[in-house]
Amino acid sequence: MFIMEDALADAQRKVARLRRVAAEDPSHRPTLAMTLDGLGLLLGVSRRRDLAAAATQEAVDLYRDLARAEPAAYRAPLATTLANLGGHLSELGKHSSAVTVIREAVELSRDHPAELASALTSLGLTLSDMGRLDDAIAATLEAIALYRPIVIADAKAHAGHLAAALAGVIQQLHDAGRAEDARPYGHEAAGLRRWLQVAEPDMVAFIDDLIAKHGYVITEDGRYTKITTPAQPSTMDETARQRVRTLNARGLDLIAENRLNEAVNEFADAIHLLRAQRPTDASALGMCLHNHALALGKLGRTAEALYSLDEAIHLRRMLVKGKPDLHQPLLAESLNDLGRRLGELGRHADGLIALEESVALFRKTDNADGLAMSVNNLAIRLCDLRRHEEALTATDEALDLYRRLSADNPAAYLPLLAMTMDNLELRYRHLGRHRDARAAAREAKAIRRGIG
Known part of the structure; x- marks a missing residue:
């Protein structure tokens, strides 16, 4: 923990210094962009996703300007940074925005097989989170086909990435009800896993965390099993619950009266209150995010509306798995x-x-x-x-x-x-x-x- 905090503090000091230097001497902008992307990765690892997305977006903006002037030199780092931004946005539940930036990374990486495979793996994971399993499987299989010859040439550098892509497609095939189709990829992943446990044990831990996040565990022989955990009841006190109901109802009334800015504020207050609860009431949060997006959309603030809608959809997808009759119409x-x-x-x-x-x-x-x-x-x-x-x-x-x-x-x-x-x-x-x-x-x- 202390090591991570020290690394973050060091990265933040470097960014602050480089901002001052780059303002006077633009030749330092590439170093600033690289350092901002690194800061974003550190913030992401420490689960400060909003800050991670902001730092990485700043890096993307810098690389985009640099790539306009020198495309050969900066298209590749721009693609990598876009893929990193997509990961942060996906973790924030902003899946539509994540897909947009990762698709740009894919197009920029077409001449670089390893980077293309990485971007396609990220795209597959994000599309899977959105429930777009056919598209996710197609993207991840393309990544796997690219990684295989790369791993033959340099296993040390890329075997872990192939293993992560295999884990992704196995999970996606299982979620699509195609467990039999996943079997050969499971065998391939098991062989890679045994090699990685000796060569790259940290990568094995990363892959285990990745599939656990999607509700699976992997056995030594490559079989994937769904994690079953009892649902946590909400511990939200009745006063807070009633306050959320009041804010949401008032927001809807304000929409009906075309007082849209006030409605946005009411829903934002309800969302803030719900986020402070542990565990969060996912159903209520999904409702308030949906209504927040409705008000923003009516104001013409479409990009902001997408952020709230993305998160509402992410929550409602999870809820559908438990109570489909109740939550399918809301997700729809x-x-x-x-x-x-x-x-x-x-x-x-x-x-x-x-x-x-x-x-x-x-x-x-x-x-x-x-x-x-x-x-x-x-x-x-x-x-x-x-x-x-x-x-x-x-x-x-x-x-x-x-x-x-x-x-x-x-x-x-x-x-x-x-x-x-x-x-x-x-x-x-x-x-x-x-x-x-x-x-x-x-x-x-x-x-x-x-x-x-």
Whole structure:
């Protein structure tokens, strides 16, 4: 502990000194960037992830400027630092942001097999945390294929990294219900593990910690077993619990009154209160983070909204494993909002993935309202990606759902039916079906006249 604190203090002193020197002499900026990245790693190891992300982001910004002037010299350190930033963001539950920076690291590393394999392993771990198992498995298998010849050439330097990638794909295959497919990788990992226990015992401990974080333990023969631990009841006192309820309810009321900045503050206070509890009430924290993101999104603060949404989704994924009937609709709702927010940032493909998962979850629940909303947003993302036939099919489904809902509750759902009919008009126009588009526009007007 004292060694770590000394190392941190030393790194912080070096950063402070280098900031002063680099301000006067820009030739010291590469050293400052490298030292900031190192500080970020030390802060990450000591679980100070917010500070780690901030230091590493500063290093990324410096390397990005340096790479513009000298790409051959600085693209590789920029890629490494981006991957490190992705790791910190992932640990903070900011998975969408982590995926974005790690994907950039992957693209920058295409000419460097070892760095590419490392970035792909990080990408696989983050996608796995998001529940995107097929994408995670594909990324990690690509990393493994890259690592194998590298390890043959230099086992001392890279065998541990291959072992970590193998551990990742085994966990991902198990989570995807493909335990048999994981078996050959388990045998390969067991052989590497025996070698590493002699050559790199610290790496074995790191890999064991990595898989334990994802709920597994590994046996000597390479078999992976799910850890089962009893759930910890929340010890939150009733006064604090009621305070969180009050703050959350007041925030929702403020959203309804369009007092959005005040709503953001109410939810932030509730989140702060919940984080102070041990253990944290994950369900309440997920709810407040979701609502915090809702208010931020309405203010146009989309990037900030993504941070809160990412963490809400991470918490709700964990909760679904214990009580799927209760938490699946909540996870689906957060994924729907994530899909919308990513679209606002122009990340339509990522938004589509979130919405496809949201739709799949809503189909498992008795929630036609949520399904209609999510299918409609799915159609919008498909349209943004110029997949107009698929967008039309999704819009037709949303219309069918809203027709049925409006028959039972016209006041609530006729406006949504009219809005979806507007979307149908746009789908037809994209496909050159102008007569159908005019008919959809007439029906939308008729619905609105009926609303009065």
